[in-house]
Amino acid sequence: MHICFITSEYPKPGYPHGGVGTFVKIIANKLVEFGHRVSIVGINYENKSEEELNDDLKIYRLKPKNYKGITWFLNSKSISDKIRQIHNNEAIDIVESAELGLAFIKKQKNIKYIIRLHGGHHFFAEAEKRKINRWKGLQEKRSFKKADAFIAVSKYVKIHTSKYLSYHGKPVRIIKNPLSIEKFKPDSNIPVNPNKIVFAGTVCEKKGVRQLILALPYIKKVNPEAEIHIYGRDWFFKDNTSYINFLKKNTLPQIGEHMKSVFFHGPVSYDKISEIYAGAKLCVFPSHMETQGLVAPEAMAMEKVVVFSLTGPGPETIVHQKTGLLCNPYSPEDIADKVNWALSNPNKAESIGKNARAFVVKTFDQEKIIKENIDFFNELIN
Template sequence: MHIAFLLPEYPHEKLPKSAGIGTSTKNLLKALVDKGLKITVFTYFQDVQEVFQDGDITIHKIKLRKYPVLTWKLNEGIINKYINKIIKKDKIDVIEVVDWTGISANMNFQIPQVMRLHGSDTFFCHLEEREIKQANFNREQKAFQKANKIIAVSEFVAEKTNSLFASNKEVTVIPNGIYMNDFKPNTTKKVDGTILYFGTLIRKKGILELAYIFNELIQKNSNCQLLLVGNDAKDAKEQRSTWKIFQEKLSAEALKKVNYLGVVDYNRMKELINEASVCVFPSLAESFGMVTIEAMALEKPFVNTDYPWAKEIVEDGETGFLVNPKSHTEFAEKINLLLTDKELASNMAKKGRAAAIKRFDITKIAAQNIAVYNSLVGAKL
């Protein structure tokens, strides 16, 4: 079976920096290849037209053509025509598209299409109480309605998307996953008192709430330190560095105990997780928390947001703590509890890893995806 993926991003040195969609998809694609599937990736709006290999995965970079007017619409046609040519030449059976900005809304493929809900622009605007861009909404709703099958990474994003698009489409929920063999705990590397946040420095991930949380924590425990790792995003409200805004919200005492490393490679990131005492995920808007399952797999205690998507991953008080990120004092208290009660932290971390192995092993999750693709192969459109 040959499956194609139409993606805005993919983690590779020949492509621009990738975020959550790219990382989670690459994990899945590697697992599908391991199970004998042939995989092709189409990445759009790129700087050059190019085809290259990432191991057994074929990557097509589709160049963005710029025009005085109608750039998006004209590029839709170019992308659609190019993909249909490759579908025919390489005998692709099914194509998977993403919900983000509804890139496939006006495209017609000769084969069935699956849409995976990672969280559309409409979805995130709704969660963040920002104005929804009408053009994006129209495309996303149209693309959602025309997909032959829908997969969602969480129950929350499935239900919310159906509601936002005034739909009742059947959705198969399949969580993201990771290779558990790539995430092996190393308790000998722990640095006492280090609290780790990893992910994009952006308002929707609760990074500004974390500044207030750390202000509270440093008053309770002056021996701790906060380490931030990830890309610094331009803040949507203030149009400037989120890292700069974060620093301005810290107390003088807290500021002395914060270190920001910027972006590090994947292997170094796993080392930093292993070295940390506690991880923190105060996100305000999410469809699924990849960082959470990575921390669980590395047997790391953590305090997570208590928003709906997190409740699908974490059992509060058992595999991690769930706290409203805007409840700064309570969030700080839970972090301090994990820093000071070593037995509690260790037991919770072990339960977290066991849960991750059981529920988020990508080799098991790949089989669920294959079942969806199989249901469409040979289907009449």
């Protein structure tokens, strides 16, 4: 079987990427291990075309076209042309994209087109308290009409997306994001800092990092030595203003002297993130909204106590005080309450960590998840 992923986020050395890029890298390499061919097609970070052509994994980074008003059309055409070229040489069975990815792609005969629900424009609009952008909304609706099937990474994203967009009676399968239980496992060789609270992910408003910072004074009332360590790429406002700079200028001053206990470390490679979790006492991801996310299950697989959001798919991922803790992501006081509980109940926390790994092994194991994807692909093809 030959699967083609449309994404411009596939990890490239020297450039930050988000969860979609990490996901595609994981699933692409595992599909190759299972004997399938994979192509990745997207727009390059640099102003040139590049190709990495291995036996069964081929990455095509296309030169970006920047012409005011029609950039979207020209880049989509480049992707469509490349997919057609690949298909003519090595027949493609499945093309997969995120929510907006099929809007202006020209479909080829004998290919099944899938949208994987990573969290589209409509999905996040509510959580970010913003109106639907008319242009992006139209693109997403157009993209959904073209899809032959959908994969939802959680029950929540399937149901919530259906409030705004139609699946047009096409198949929708819930398949979790895959996770390497061998890569993410307890590591006794790395000492745990008893005061270290770790956040990992894109540093932006919807990830709840501002509320986590504001929770620190409440945390320090019970645990005065606590520190917050923030790992992840920066996010930028429309005027290109850095969100991290926004936090340093506007949020840190609100916590006064406690600002000295907040550390920004920048992006961390996928290969190193497990070491960050290993050194943490607990991990806190108070996202306002997620489709599923990778960071919470990753940290849980390492037997860390995870404080996750009670919104969105949080309850699908964590049973409160059994496999982790759920917090109100909009309330610094509630985030602090859950953190303080974990730090003040070490025996219960240890039990939660072991339960968390057992749950992740059962639910997110790569081998199991990849087989579910392959089975679904085969159903569509046949």
